[in-house]
Amino acid sequence: xxxxxxxxxxxxxxxxxxxxxxxxxxxxxxxxxxxxxxxxxxxxxxxxxxxxxxxxxxxxxxxxxxxxxxxxxxxxxxxxxxxxxxxxxxxxxxxxxxxxxxxxxxxxxxxxxxxxxxxxxxxxxxxxxxxxxxxxxxxxxxxxxxxxxxxxxxxxxxxxxxxxxxxxxxxxxxxxxxxxxxxxxxxxxxxxxxxxxxxxxxxxxxxxxxxxxxxxxxxxxxxxxxxxxxxxxxxxxxxxxxxxxxxxxxxxxx
Amino acid sequence: xxxxxxxxxxxxxxxxxxxxxxxxxxxxxxxxxxxxxxxxxxxxxxxxxxxxxxxxxxxxxxxxxxxxxxxxxxxxxxxxxxxxxxxxxxxxxxxxxxxxxxxxxxxxxxxxxxxxxxxxxxxxxxxxxxxxxxxxxxxxxxxxxxxxxxxxxxxxxxxxxxxxxxxxxxxxxxxxxxxxxxxxxxxxxxxxxxxxxxxxxxxxxxxxxxxxxxxxxxxxxxxxxxxxxxxxxxxxxxxxxxxxxxxxxxxxxxxxxxxxxxxxxxxxxxxxxxxxxxxxxxxxxxxxxxxxxxxxxxxxxxxxxxxxxxxxxxxxxxxxxx
Numbered sequence: 001x002x003x004x005x006x007x008x009x010x011x012x013x014x015x016x017x018x019x020x021x022x023x024x025x026x027x028x029x030x031x032x033x034x035x036x037x038x039x040x041x042x043x044x045x046x047x048x049x050x051x052x053x054x055x056x057x058x059x060x061x062x063x064x065x066x067x068x069x070x071x072x073x074x075x076x077x078x079x080x081x082x083x084x085x086x087x088x089x090x091x092x093x094x095x096x097x098x099x100x101x102x103x104x105x106x107x108x109x110x111x112x113x114x115x116x117x118x119x120x121x122x123x124x125x126x127x128x129x130x131x132x133x134x135x136x137x138x139x140x141x142x143x144x145x146x147x148x149x150x151x152x153x154x155x156x157x158x159x160x161x162x163x164x165x166x167x168x169x170x171x172x173x174x175x176x177x178x179x180x181x182x183x184x185x186x187x188x189x190x191x192x193x194x195x196x197x198x199x200x201x202x203x204x205x206x207x208x209x210x211x212x213x214x215x216x217x218x219x220x221x222x223x224x225x226x227x228x229x230x231x232x233x234x235x236x237x238x239x240x241x242x243x244x245x246x247x248x249x250x251x252x253x254x
Numbered sequence: 255x256x257x258x259x260x261x262x263x264x265x266x267x268x269x270x271x272x273x274x275x276x277x278x279x280x281x282x283x284x285x286x287x288x289x290x291x292x293x294x295x296x297x298x299x300x301x302x303x304x305x306x307x308x309x310x311x312x313x314x315x316x317x318x319x320x321x322x323x324x325x326x327x328x329x330x331x332x333x334x335x336x337x338x339x340x341x342x343x344x345x346x347x348x349x350x351x352x353x354x355x356x357x358x359x360x361x362x363x364x365x366x367x368x369x370x371x372x373x374x375x376x377x378x379x380x381x382x383x384x385x386x387x388x389x390x391x392x393x394x395x396x397x398x399x400x401x402x403x404x405x406x407x408x409x410x411x412x413x414x415x416x417x418x419x420x421x422x423x424x425x426x427x428x429x430x431x432x433x434x435x436x437x438x439x440x441x442x443x444x445x446x447x448x449x450x451x452x453x454x455x456x457x458x459x460x461x462x463x464x465x466x467x468x469x470x471x472x473x474x475x476x477x478x479x480x481x482x483x484x485x486x487x488x489x490x491x492x493x494x495x496x497x498x499x500x501x502x503x504x505x506x507x508x509x510x511x512x513x514x515x516x517x518x519x520x521x522x523x524x525x526x527x528x529x530x531x532x533x534x535x536x537x538x539x540x541x542x543x544x545x546x547x548x549x550x551x552x553x554x555x556x557x558x559x560x561x562x563x564x565x566x567x568x569x570x571x572x573x574x575x576x
Contacts, residue, residue: 041321042328043547044448048321055318175313179306206314213317217445 002090003098010072010102015109019067024110027060031117035125046126047216053118054136054212057111061144064110066167069103069151074160093245096152100241103148111141132218135226136211142233143209147171149240156247173199174206204236302434305441312442320443327435327449433465440469444476454486463494481514482545489538517541 014020034052038045076082085095115137123129150170154163180200184193208229214221302308312319436453439446450473457466467490474483488504491497505522508514520537536559543555 037321037325040325040328042324042448042452044321044324047446048325051318051321055315058314172313176310179310210314212314213443213445216317217443219445 002088003094003101006085006090006095006098007101007105010099011105014068014072014103014106017068017071019071020064020106020110023060023063023067024113027056027110027114028117030056030060031114031121035121038125046122049121049125050118050130050133050216051212053114053121054133054140054216057114057118057137058140058143058212060114061107061111061140062147062171064107065103065144065148066151066164068106069148070155070160070163070167072099072103073152073155092249092251096156096241096245096248100149100152100244103152104145107144107148108141111137111144132215136215139209139211139226139229139233142230143206146204146206146209146233146237146240149237149244153240153244153247156244156251170203171206173203175210177203177205178207204233209233302438305438308438309442316442317446320439320446320449323435323439323442324446324449327439327452330435436469440472444472447473447477447480447482450477451482451486454490458490458494463490466490479511479513481508481511481518484508484511485514485518515541515545517544 031049031053034049034056035045037052038048041048076085082095086092115134118133119129122133147167147170151163151167154166157163158166177200180196184196184200187193209232211221211226211229213219303311308319309316433453436449439449440453450469453469454466457463457469467487470483470487470490474480474487477483484504484507488501488508491504492501502522505518509519509522517537518541521541539555539559543552543559546552546555
């Protein structure tokens with residue numbers, strides 16, 4: 001019950017956040033702008049709209065995750081409201097889970113709004129709604145959830161600026177690990193091979209949650225790819241949340 | 255003066271200030287736009303990291319980046335084609351020669367100050383420069399054309415006039431500018447089909463036939479469900495290489511792909527030796543015209559078909575004469 005209460009409070013708080021509303025407006029604007037970009041693409045307007053729409057969802061989702069995820073915990077500490085919550089008979093992990101659930105709820109509203117905008121644009125231009133985009137949209141949401149979990153983890157350890165930087169670096173690394181894997185495969189005899197392999201397995205491989213190209217270009221995918229990717233993302237999220245709760249447990253909030 | 259009046263005056267002054275600033279912004283932008291008119295596309299060569307680095311930098315948005323490159327390629331191609339025919343492109347040929355550049359700038363100035371009423375006959379000196387520029391420009395083009403590979407001696411089914419038309423290679427050299435972008439984008443998103451076909455159309459125009467084959471083979475490797483890849487491979491092996499066996503193999507692969515146009519099947523029959531060369535050529539071109547989505551392409555093929563018809567008619571008339 002306490003997790004649900006904290007989640008609903010977090011949701012109400014973040015949905016009113018002006019930064020988030022501005023980012024959301026930018027995302028919707030970019031999706032609409034893709035109509036113009038598509039006009040210049042010599043008959044590939046629909047593809048351009050879908051590509052840019054999905055990219056806009058992913059990039060702006062990331063920005064929302066970073067800004068809201070980090071600000072939320074810092075704000076609680078700065079305004080000392082966290083002390084008030086901590087003084088109640090609530091366990092620390094419940095606070096973390098409640099905050100995270102609230103953020104997840106906020107993010108799902110954002111993703112739905114962006115997806116609806118994209119699908120409406122798709123309907124207007126193509127004359128039909130391409131439901132084939134939905135697996136990619138769903139995995140974008142899982143990716144954002146993973147990023148927000150890391151943002152929460154970093155913000156419980158470092159200053160807001162450093163947390164934002166660390167989250168951004170993690171996002172970049174997450175999309176580069178495929179190249180690391182390729183490097184290990186091509187040069188298996190290098191001395192620091194074990195280190196690279198370690199990095200490859202520790203940093204989340206965000207490319208596993210990337211189906212954007214596949215859904216837009218109708219590239220056949222192996223069966224259950226979405227289910228496997230979801231399981232991969234969710235397991236990572238649980239690990240990061242457990243670590244965040246452990247760090248938060250050690251914090252002196254008295 | 256009471257406070258309310260003062261407030262109104264300040265507001266009016268603000269409005270006037272904003273309007274003045276808007277006028278200044280508009281004016282400065284117009285001046286800057288005029289300066290930009292004399293910039294050239296081919297003055298800025300394309301320097302791009304390789305596709306792997308670009309893919310890493312795209313952070314999971316390789317498809318959108320490929321779209322950006324595609325839009326850039328389309329704009330670049332269109333602009334460059336326009337440049338072939340305008341004075342700025344000629345100006346580019348004189349990079350470093352201040353006298354000729356000044357003359358061209360003078361020409362440009364007169365053209366703009368007289369607008370559409372400006373005629374070349376009214377400016378003797380500039381006309382000479384323009385004529386001289388055009389002559390040298392044509393020489394450059396001729397030398398580019400001279401390096402074009404010669405068509406094979408015999409191409410089954412194609413008559414001499416069609417071969418001559420196909421091997422004009424008017425835009426030779428153009429692909430060098432477009433290719434870096436195209437290469438990056440087909441590697442960034444190998445499932446993006448139109449850039450392969452666009453590259454191949456350009457390469458067929460410019461004579462880079464071996465490149466065209468490589469691009470088509472790569473495209474077909476990733477897009478096995480698009481009949482156009484084997485179809486164009488067959489077309490190139492037939493027209494430019496004169497290799498009927500390979501053409502037959504590719505056409506056979508094309509007809510086995512769902513959505514393949516019926517004319518490809520008819521062509522296949524033609525290639526198996528049951529039709530004469532005129533019928534095959536006509537069938538091929540008509541099929542191309544029907545499947546083309548671009549009106550300009552349709553128009554070009556239609557003109558080619560009418561030309562072939564009129565030449566056939568002439569030949570028949572001559573044969574009928576006693």
